[in-house]
């Protein structure tokens with residue numbers, strides 16, 4: 001199977017307990033503005049697919065999309081809104097951590113890192129947390145088109161080093177140009193056992 005992932009919005013859940021049953025699930029996390037919505041739209045080849053995740057009231061929820069029966073993708077709330085008060089942030093953190101630790105069908109957590117600016121402190125914290133809890137995860141660098149081709153190799157090494165990974169561990173994508181999108185779809189299909 002190749003081509004767009006037929007992502008269909010199912011529901012938004014305030015906690016892991018309210019998510020629908022799933023056989024295999026991939027979660028997408030990243031700080032706000034990393035390009036998560038654009039990438040989900042690119043994976044599904046739909047313009048406003050992940051728009052739903054950005055509607056008021058849904059930005060702090062686990063937004064569930066189904067690829068096929070029992071194979072799901074969760075768009076997790078973006079972390080790192082500077083304007084969010086500490087109390088609200090703590091609630092989000094609890095929800096995301098609860099989800100990442102307790103969700104049984106979770107096969108892979110895709111951590112989005114902005115390819116142009118590299119991993120932020122929050123990204124590094126998230127990666128350290130996933131490692132320390134042995135949650136399977138994979139780093140995807142977004143906005144590849146923003147890196148000049150003359151700087152690409154060096155940038156790939158820098159981003160990988162910042163994530164404490166090898167350059168070959170990271171898939172680079174551009175939602176705008178479509179670069180790497182099909183490669184990422186293939187990974188997602190494998191993680192969801194649809195490959």
Ligand code: GDP
Pocket residue numbers: 030031032033034035036037038039078142143144145146173174175176177
């Ligand atoms: P989210 O907050 O993580 O969902 O991020 P968005 O998908 O809304 O993207 C944040 C900003 O980055 C928007 O202005 C997008 O147009 C831009 N953006 C997202 N993906 C890409 C990309 O692949 N290339 C470029 N050049 N800009 C992108």
